[in-house]
Amino acid sequence: SAVISQKPSRDICQRGTSLTIQCQVDSQVTMMFWYRQQPGQSLTLIATANQGSEATYESGFVIDKFPISRPNLTFSTLTVSNMSPEDSSIYLCSVLQGANTGELFFGEGSRLTVL
């Protein structure tokens, strides 16, 4: 299995501030996926991060709020900008376990609480 390291694992943030979450994978992957899981809810795809091009955002998510970087094939960052209490969630990065397997493998997640 891929090894995905996410930082921070948790943080408490003040309203109006921004926080950047880092995701490091132990192997090169074409795409990395960022999901949000609000308290007690399901997983919602925020965006797909491609190396060398802009991320592709899902409906309801915009680059100004969730800027993403993908500088190389093993690393990505997601920033949650100008946070409000509604942004309190677990943010998870994920990668495909292997070509043509379909299996999505998740990092441990970053639990953000916005006061």
Added chain:
Amino acid sequence: GENVEQHPSTLSVQEGDSAVIKCTYSDSASNYFPWYKQELGKRPQLIIDIRSNVGEKKDQRIAVTLNKTAKHFSLHITETQPEDSAVYFCAAKRGFGNEKLTFGTGTRLTIIP
């Protein structure tokens, strides 16, 4: 886009009994259907998946069935144990590559000792 509905939202089962969770999907082109288990405070992990060319797949105490015509699939857990207590998510997508995976709303399964 794809829409996945999941039922029930909560399920309590006596230890040793069976549990069944059902999902329906909207996109007839979807052909990959995984199930994820998320224990409290942990990441979701794949427990079983099925492709559209197969009607049923089994792995020890868990099994998944797929009805393409009706566009629904189910997770079956037999001889439930306390460690089966978790939230289970179904999902669906087209293809086995970088296509978007759409998740159901989740089922909180509680096994009563």
